[in-house]
Amino acid sequence: MSQQQFSNQGGAANSDPNVLVRWLTSAMMTRLFTPEKMMARRANAEARRKKAGEPHRVRYFHQVDDGYSHLAAQILPKLVERYDIELECYLVPGPDGNNLPEPGLLLGLSRYDAFHVAPEYGLDFPRHDQPLPEDLRAQATAILAAQDSTGFIENAAAVGKAMWSGDANALKELAAGLGSATQDDVSAALEKGAALRASLKHYSGAMFHYGDEWYWGVDRLYHLERRLASLGVSRNPEAPLLVDRPSLDAGNLKDNGSLTLEVYPSLRSPYTAISFDRAVQLARDTGVKLSVRPVLPMVMRGVPATREKGMYIFMDAAREAQAAGVPYGNFKDPIGEPVRKAYSLYPWAVEQGRDVEFISSFLSGAFAEGINTNRLAGLKTVVENAGLDWKVARELIGQSGWEERLEENRRAMYEAGLWGVPSFRLLNAQSEPVLALWGQDRLWLFARAIQRELEKRQQA
Known part of the structure; x- marks a missing residue:
């Protein structure tokens, strides 16, 4: 598989925007979805x-x-x-x-x-x-x-x-x-x-x-x-919410690495950006084996998108990040060449044992820190923040071989009935699927599923 197999959809689904479009997209998404802007829109609607x-x-x-x-x-x-x-x-x-x-x-x-x-x-x-x-x-x-x-x-x-x-x-x-x-x-x-x-x-x-x-x-x-x-609309302000978001609780039982939590991220996903570190921490806190299986962003897989869908996702991700206390919003769009360059370094990051740190650094840089990964200086910052050697990385940018790895991950994700990111899959000790779901808002459910698997083992 090569990137050339995927078509650039153009418009809202442009997977290789020019410099101006990339800048405008980044600036617009950064300005529109700050907590202050969102509160102002709510106040205007109420007025x-x-x-x-x-x-x-x-x-x-x-x-x-x-x-x-x-x-x-x-x-x-x-x-x-x-x-x-x-x-x-x-x-x-x-x-x-x-x-x-x-x-x-x-x-x-x-x-x-x-x-x-x-x-x-x-x-x-x-x-x-x-x-x-x-x-x-x-x-x-x-x-x-x-x-x-x-x-x-x-x-x-x-x-x-x-x-x-x-x-x-x-x-x-x-x-x-x-x-x-x-x-x-x-x-x-x-x-x-x-x-x-x-x-x-x-x-x-x-x-x-x-x-x-x-x-x-x-x-x-x-x-x-x-x-x-x-707004004072509740008839019972002291009562708990009808449907509150369950907390992400790692629980008390610890695994010995027999369970596996597969994480399917991409480097241009707002929902991945606000959940990747939490997914990694969940695996560490529960003792399950973590398997990170990155995939290409959907629009770089030739999947079209509309402006309405993109705007809703960015708004919702900002709202979810704020509720979770996750840094988010200073956005520099990494779609296209920055993502390809980063993924060309991914096999090397795996060899160095810093693949998780590399993905985390890239997502934080692009979605929270305003790092322009379209420039070598920005990519250098991402690499070094991941604890990797930029001098080595610079010589490896653009190498091939990563495409097959990501395509294998995409096929595995689809075989599990999933296609969007982030997706997660929990496997038992026999590598059989226990749970496979799409969405950063399902991490709490995976935490509960892990505890149930460990409880069953205790009772066996």
């Missing part, structure tokens, strides 16, 4: 709301065949009970086009992920290895399309439960009691939801929108809840 005399309006976008949407649906009644909000609910189709790089994997991951995360949040999602039968999906969609927002809030979870459980009789009973929209009305409802979502600059299901900001599913509700509480 507009007050001036217009509008309620605290939250919009929710539900994708019927999406596992994350079913988790979110279970929270809707509690959300309107806790907070003095007007909750509008819309049906939407799934993402498409350049917002859906791997259509064959996304829904499968949503089912697998929802099954594993649901009990941790006190929610329910049945194991569902196969795609939904089309007749059940269509019937559930027709029932929900017939509801106004109040009916949707009250019944979406029950409809989803019947559908995901494969209970056709329960769906028929719900249709008889709640009504069922015609196909034309279903299409109109989906088109209406999709148009509104697009006008608000998003593309996915299980999304909440409030005051110019997006919140994904139950995993980002803690951001929305904190914002609403800060």
Whole structure:
């Protein structure tokens, strides 16, 4: 495999921007998503709301065949009970086009992920290895399309439960009691939801929108809840959040290196940048073997991206970094040549036993310290901060051989049903997969899975 096999998508997915575009992207992302800018945007949204005399309006976008949407649906009644909000609910189709790089994997991951995360949040999602039968999906969609927002809030979870459980009789009973929209009305409802979502600059299901900001599913509700509480909207300010982010707790039991935590990072991923060091620390704290398996950034693999998706990811990563207390935001875009140069040094860094430090240094430099890795001086700083010899490194820049290693990692990631970064996989002592998930917001779940594996060993 060589870099030439991948096409430059151009536009928002440009994998080799010129100097000006690289500078503009870096400057814009750095300025837009500082904590101060984000707070200012929230304040402006609140000022507009007050001036217009509008309620605290939250919009929710539900994708019927999406596992994350079913988790979110279970929270809707509690959300309107806790907070003095007007909750509008819309049906939407799934993402498409350049917002859906791997259509064959996304829904499968949503089912697998929802099954594993649901009990941790006190929610329910049945194991569902196969795609939904089309007749059940269509019937559930027709029932929900017939509801106004109040009916949707009250019944979406029950409809989803019947559908995901494969209970056709329960769906028929719900249709008889709640009504069922015609196909034309279903299409109109989906088109209406999709148009509104697009006008608000998003593309996915299980999304909440409030005051110019997006919140994904139950995993980002803690951001929305904190914002609403800060505005005095909570009816019970002393109560804990409905869905708080679980803490990343390494636990008390220690492994002897029999378990393996695989980490799949890339060097241009905001989510990788805010989680890589924490993943490394989790492995060290728990005693599991760490296996770092870097891959190319998605746009350098020929995967297109849209401006809307890129903007949301950078905003969300900044918000998540702030909540976790992780340095982030002074950004110098490393896409293209800087990434290739860094990866050309990676095999040597592995030989020197400094591969983890090298990836950490590069990510910190590009996403938190404002180091311009497009210049040799910047790459020199990254190399030396990793404890490596720049004189040796400079002679090795551009060497081949790294491409095959990264392609092997990409194939392994895809075989696990994953495609984005950071992805993680926990293997047991027999190298069998215990858990494989995508996302920096799943590290806490891997910490719990490690402890459960160690508890099982103790009890054996």
